[in-house]
Amino acid sequence: MTPTTFLKAAGLAALLASGSAASAQIKIALDSPADLATSGSYVWAHAFATHLNENGMEAEEYQRGALGGDDEVFDQVSQGLLEIGMSPLGIVSSLDTLIYGLRLPYFFADISEVDHALYDNGMLAAINEGLDGTGVQVLAVNTVGPATGIFNTQRAISSMADMEGLRMRALDESQIELYAAWGSTGTIVSWAEVPNALQTGVADGYLNPSFVPLLFGHTEFIKHFTPAQISPSLRITIVSEDWYDGLSDDERATVDAAADAGNAANRAWLAAQTGVTDQLVAAGVEITELSDEARAEFQAASETTYGAIVDEEQLAAWQAARDN
Structure with missing residues (x-):
């Protein structure tokens, strides 16, 4: 056990030393x-x-x-x-x-x-x-925050065709499959390594709600945002x-x-979350909206990846709970 680990354990033990579940x-x-x-x-x-x-x-x-x-x-x-x-x-x-x-x-x-x-x-x-x-x-x-959108360092994204050639930061293998369905590629990068990955070209962008580059100081290298409303954050x-x-x-x-x-x-x-888009623009990030047709294209491609995220029984349960 390292000294740091020991101190953490000792501190936690002290926190837990007194009282019952009720008190x-x-x-x-x-x-x-x-x-x-x-x-x-x-x-x-x-x-x-x-x-x-x-x-x-x-x-x-x-x-x-x-x-x-x-x-x-x-x-x-x-x-x-x-x-x-x-x-x-x-x-x-x-x-x-x-x-x-x-x-x-x-x-x-x-x-x-x-x-x-x-x-x-x-x-x-x-x-x-x-x-x-x-x-x-x-x-x-x-x-x-608001639903996730597409941030990147390279170009405006107004259709799925614009994703070609981009390598996006992924959370896991299922998100890599999502990028593949969109015509791009993904690479798994820990959040701590994201700034370096974006600046060195290891990754060209990521999916996140609109406030993230502002909160973490990424607007120095993130220059494009499409509020694609992919999934709730x-x-x-x-x-x-x-x-x-x-x-x-x-x-x-x-x-x-x-x-x-x-x-x-x-x-x-x-x-009450308003004004984030204006803050992005002020920080030098270009905002590109999707047309209804472009959004439908992203949606159709995305649906082909559901099997990599949940099984058929789980998907049916979520569909019933959403729609009934």
Whole structure:
């Protein structure tokens, strides 16, 4: 064990040293800066913590990285060492892949369709059923900005033909398949390496919501954006299954109400996100809109990749939950 690892472990042990599930401080591991203006994830976490504190359950936010990276937070939550983690959408996919339906390109029109499938038609419950017994559950799905678009360093994208020759940063193999369906190529690059990849030509662009180059300082080399509205920009809140199940009925109701408060604040934040396009233009990024015909072409090509993301049964479940 390295000294850094030892200190992290010792610090975590100290945090966990006192209190029962009912009385101990509820620790919330953040995944973004504590900025209510720019971070939808933090808006959710802060509203959640505020509701708990106002209703007799002590909660504290821990800055991004204070309790470890995404994988460490996931491990701590699943082991019952940490109550709440703000996390990437795919963090639970190693346990069950149903959640990947939320990544299907051109499948959901907007966040209201996502909420309808998740909360009205039971898909969040279905995701958690697949996670039963793993130590972790998904407490909520959070939006972190407008739907994803196409950023690149090379040229304006007004049709799928313009993607030819571009090499795009990919999250995983399924996104590489998506790029191939669009006539381009992909390469998997960690987020920490993205700036260097874009500046050296290892990658020519990426898919992200419109605020990302502004937040991370990428407008020095990202020069083109197409608001293609590919898929909702989502992350999740994970909760320790052991901790949640160990709560009293009243405490669990308070936690559920806090999650509802987080959802409401998060969706209100999304509705108020205006002016980002103007900020991109001011930073020197050219905006190119898709025509209806061009969007339809992207959508048709994207649908051919669904089988690489979810299986037939999962796709049918998501379609039914979205449409009914």
